Amino acid sequence: MKIGLVKEIKVHEYRVGLTPSCVEAYVENGHTVFVEKDAGTGAGFENSEYEKAGATIVEDKKKIFDESEMIVKVKEPLPQEYEYFHEGQILYTYLHIAADRPQAEMLLNKKIKAVAYETITNNQGGLPCLTPMSEIAGRLAVQEGAKFLEKPFGGRGVLLGGVPGVQRGNVVIVGGGIVGLNACKMAVGLGANVTVLDISASRLAFYDDLFGSQVTTLFSNKTNLIKSIKEADLVIGAVLIPGATTPKLIKKEDLKLMKKNSVLVDVAIDQGGCFETSKATYHDNPTYIVNDVVHYCVANMPGAVSLTSTLALTATTLNHGLAIANKGLEKALHDDIHLSNGLNTYEGKLTNKAVAESLKIPYEAIKF
Structure with a gap:
C-alpha cells in the first residue's frame, strides 16, 4: 500500500x-x-x-x-x-x-x-489510541491552569500548593476518566485541595482507594457542581462520551457564582466542550474571559x-x-x-x- x-x-x-x-x-x-x-x-x-x-x-x-x-x-x-x-x-x-x-x-x-x-476500542472497553493523549492533556490541564492563575496571565494570583501559613488553591475536576485521573495526580502532586465529580459510584470509589483523604469525591449533579465551583480557583472539564458531543455542565449564568479571575480549562473542547461558554482557542492565544472567569480551551493541548x-x-x-x-x-x-x-x-x-x-x-x- x-x-x-x-x-x-x-x-x-x-x-x-x-x-x-x-x-x-x-x-x-x-x-x-x-x-x-x-x-x-x-x-x-x-x-x-x-x-x-x-x-x-x-x-x-x-x-x-x-x-x-x-x-x-x-x-x-x-x-x-x-x-x-x-x-x-x-x-x-x-x-x-x-x-x-x-x-x-x-x-x-x-x-x-x-x-x-x-x-x-480494546478488550477492556477502553480507548487505547485516545488514552495517551488524554493522559497528557490531563496533566497539561493542571500545568496550564496553574500558569493562568498567575496574575500576569489574568488569574487570581493563587499558587495551587500554597505555602506554610497560606491556604492552598482549590482544584475541581469534572469527570473522573483518564483525563480527570491524570489531572488529579498533578493537582495532588502540587499540593492543591482537589475535588473530583463523576456520575459513577465505582469510579469515585476508585479515587477514594487511590488518593484517600487527599481528594474529595462527589457525585456529579447540579447541586454538587455549583457548590464546588463557588470555591474553585481552577476548574477542569474532563467529560467524555466516546464519539459524541459533550454535555454543557456549567452554564454561562453559573460563572457569576465563581471567584473573579478563577480559571476554567476545558479539555473536552475537541468534542464541543463541557462548558456553555467554551470556544476553541489556539496555543498562541489560548485564553479569553467571560464573566470575569479565564477560559483556556486549546483544542490540541498535547501538541505543545x-x-x-x-x-x-x-x-x-x-x-x-x-x-x-x-x-x-x-x-x-x-x-x-x-x-x-x-x-x-x-x-x-x-x-x-x-x-x-x-x-x-x-x-x-x-x-x-
Missing part, C-alpha cells in the same frame, strides 16, 4: 503521525511511504531520518494525497485540506467529527474511508509537548495502521472488532452511532 504522511497545519500543532521508526516498519512490510518535507521537524525528526528509514520526501502536499491510498495524520483535516482528498481514500487520524459537521460532510461527500483514533505526544501516540496507532496496510482496510476491519469501532465513515455512509446521533445524520452499520 502507498502511505502518505502529511505535515499538520493546525496552528501550533507540532506532532506528526509517524516517526521514522514507524516508517521503517511500514517499509519492512513492503509498503511505500511518502513523507511531506519537514512533517516531523516540530517533533524533533529530520527529513534525513525519514529518508534513512526508507521514505520518499515530497515537497508537494497535493502530490502525496494524489498518490497515496492511505493518509496518516494526527489532527482532523482542516478546510484548506479538503480539496486534496480523493474518493475511496483511507484517512487514519483523530477526527472528532461529532463537533465538526463540515468535516463530516466532506468525508461523506468524497466517500472517504475514515478511521478515527479516538473510537478504536510534541515529542512526548508523538512517541506516545504512535506507540498505540502503529499496529492498527500496519494491519490496514498489510491486509487492506476491509479485511483488517473484519478481523478486528476493536479496529472496526474506529470506522467513522465509509463510502458515503456514517458508520459510528454516537457520531451519527450527535450530528443527526442517519447511521448505517456495516459488516465486513
Whole structure:
C-alpha cells in the first residue's frame, strides 16, 4: 500500500503521525511511504531520518494525497485540506467529527474511508489510541491552569500548593476518566485541595482507594457542581462520551457564582466542550474571559509537548495502521472488532452511532 504522511497545519500543532521508526516498519512490510518535507521537524525528526528509514520526501502536499491510498495524520483535516482528498481514500487520524459537521460532510461527500483514533476500542472497553493523549492533556490541564492563575496571565494570583501559613488553591475536576485521573495526580502532586465529580459510584470509589483523604469525591449533579465551583480557583472539564458531543455542565449564568479571575480549562473542547461558554482557542492565544472567569480551551493541548505526544501516540496507532496496510482496510476491519469501532465513515455512509446521533445524520452499520 502507498502511505502518505502529511505535515499538520493546525496552528501550533507540532506532532506528526509517524516517526521514522514507524516508517521503517511500514517499509519492512513492503509498503511505500511518502513523507511531506519537514512533517516531523516540530517533533524533533529530520527529513534525513525519514529518508534513512526508507521514505520518499515530497515537497508537494497535493502530490502525496494524489498518490497515496492511505493518509496518516494526527489532527482532523482542516478546510484548506479538503480539496486534496480523493474518493475511496483511507484517512487514519483523530477526527472528532461529532463537533465538526463540515468535516463530516466532506468525508461523506468524497466517500472517504475514515478511521478515527479516538473510537478504536480494546478488550477492556477502553480507548487505547485516545488514552495517551488524554493522559497528557490531563496533566497539561493542571500545568496550564496553574500558569493562568498567575496574575500576569489574568488569574487570581493563587499558587495551587500554597505555602506554610497560606491556604492552598482549590482544584475541581469534572469527570473522573483518564483525563480527570491524570489531572488529579498533578493537582495532588502540587499540593492543591482537589475535588473530583463523576456520575459513577465505582469510579469515585476508585479515587477514594487511590488518593484517600487527599481528594474529595462527589457525585456529579447540579447541586454538587455549583457548590464546588463557588470555591474553585481552577476548574477542569474532563467529560467524555466516546464519539459524541459533550454535555454543557456549567452554564454561562453559573460563572457569576465563581471567584473573579478563577480559571476554567476545558479539555473536552475537541468534542464541543463541557462548558456553555467554551470556544476553541489556539496555543498562541489560548485564553479569553467571560464573566470575569479565564477560559483556556486549546483544542490540541498535547501538541505543545510534541515529542512526548508523538512517541506516545504512535506507540498505540502503529499496529492498527500496519494491519490496514498489510491486509487492506476491509479485511483488517473484519478481523478486528476493536479496529472496526474506529470506522467513522465509509463510502458515503456514517458508520459510528454516537457520531451519527450527535450530528443527526442517519447511521448505517456495516459488516465486513
